[in-house]
Amino acid sequence: MDQRKIGHSDATVSAIGLGCMGMSDLYGATDRKESIAAIHEALEKQITLFDTGDFYGVGHNELLLREALGHRRDNAFIAVKFGMLRSPDGSWLGMDYRPQAIKNSLAYTLKRLDVDYVDLYQPARVDPTIPIEETVGVIADLIQAGYVKHIGLSEANAETVRRAHAVHPISWLQIEYSLFSRGIEMEILPTLRELGITLSAYGILSRGLLSGKWSKDRQGSLDSRTFSPRFQGENLDKNLALVESLRIIALEKNINVAQLAIAWVLSRGDDIIPLIGARKRTQLHDALSALEITFTDVELANIEVAVPPGAVIGTRYAANQMPILGVL
Template sequence: MAEQFEMPRVKLGTQGLEVSKLGYGCMGLTGIYNNPVPEEEGIAIIKEAFSKGITFFDTSDIYGANNANEYLVGKALKQLPREQIELATKFGIAGGDASGVIIKGSPEYTRSCCESSLKHLGVDYIDLYYIHRIDQTVPIEETMGELKKLVNEGKIKYIGLSEASPDTIRRAHAVHPITAIQMEYSLWTRNIEEEFIPLCRELGIGIVPYSPVGRGFFAGKAVVESLPQNSSLEHHPRFTGENFERNKAIYIRIENLAKKHGCTPAQLAVAWVLHQGDDVVPIPGTTKIKNLHENIGSVKVKFTKDDLKEISDAVPFDEVAGQKTTEVLHRISAIYANTPLPK
């Protein structure tokens, strides 16, 4: 009989939130990198993840048309024990078009988003509520002040930030302790190692890497076959033109290392992120049960210090071709996420 695998649990930050060591990012279920999946398939994936020990689910009010992702997650939660789930959602992206993204962080907007998300999700409280992107026109203290009130009212339990600058993280944390920072982090996006990870560890903040498989790059599909129809990756700097041709060499190195470790390239990529510390909880997403099982299998992959160095060295940062995101998203990323001082 196959041995029963038990998903490890870890403390995320120092405020008391405990989660599964691997989370699940729900965004893709309502389309971004591919077409949306039928609702019953999306619910089945979430339930399967839970049955395998994943209890940390990540969504946002901006995912899917008309809050489709929160509604989907809410329907899945109705079929699961709510008290055993750590539910994360986000607010702050108010819309946008080709010219840019509208970010809002006013206290009124913060409260209205939280009330709306509670309704879409059909829950009484949100475990971890993130500011999705930082409003560069509103002092972070004002946004955090409202979030603190929502904590006191029991509508949210913990507060997170996504793509916030070091200064914003410090100032936010001074108003109310931050539990987690969500940032892009993978073998080919490691810019958070220098400043963000040490800062999070100094303040006792957990780290939630999104896109740990490099938006699917290290799963190899785009390299070996082609991008899915209607994928936003058709415009991604690392997946297009000459950049993509250059990045294929990196994938081949990772594929060879995966063979050496008896795992798939995607598992190698996720396991590498998992090994960055007990306070690091990646949230890979997928629309296929087979890939979900593969991601869960990455928790069993073990590396020594030398292995980790060899894997890191196989993806030299100066060899990665193309910036980590599109120009529109780059303009609202952490490096620009400072806010004015309160009056």
């Protein structure tokens, strides 16, 4: 497994990471046994990066990861998002990034994961009511205390990244990046490269649109995608047409659409680490296969023609969530 560096540190992780959210939340029914098997297979294939959040499944995801890792915790780089609030019925209640809330959240995370420290700790969103300098300062104190190794950010814009990095080195920014979501290329990605910050790319299959397996028949599936403009009505029709354009290129290369989409993100630079939201071992296989795929300049140009920047119809989140994202 190729390794990629985290920020300015000497720490490295596998070239792809396993995003564990879907094993507990948001994408419909889950299968505990298969989720654990997927984590075990990831470990066997030398994937070391595991991405979770204390609010995924209201703590379920951290407990699941603890069970699956077992005695192999030392083989895992655990990245944890925090700060989003949930009610007992699973609904969303906003965010809390007060200093005492951050410390409280980490205390519960350490207990659920049964670890002495987390490798990377990151606010899930930027709270407009609390200066990012204050949030980063609290995590820096937790680093000094030995409870955290690295600081990350999620869905922050370029200005916020600069302000945060001035307080304490930021190891990575986690933000959506895919053939269907390229807004970071204008300002955010150049800023990360200027500052030496790694990009942790999530949503690389655009929540399943780029899996090559989504169809019009699945419109209205009872999960979080029901509220996504990209999965609604005529938007979905137009976006699936883009997928079919990619399928032609993939077939010529004897790969599938998902492998093409993952390999494309991998090709964008060694400072980018794609997160694979694999809930099943079969999904993990596509990601592992993508590590072996390279593109010629002609193939990359054909992909660009098939899906030009901005071609996707509909925002990547529902309208009420867009104001707190780092980029459209």
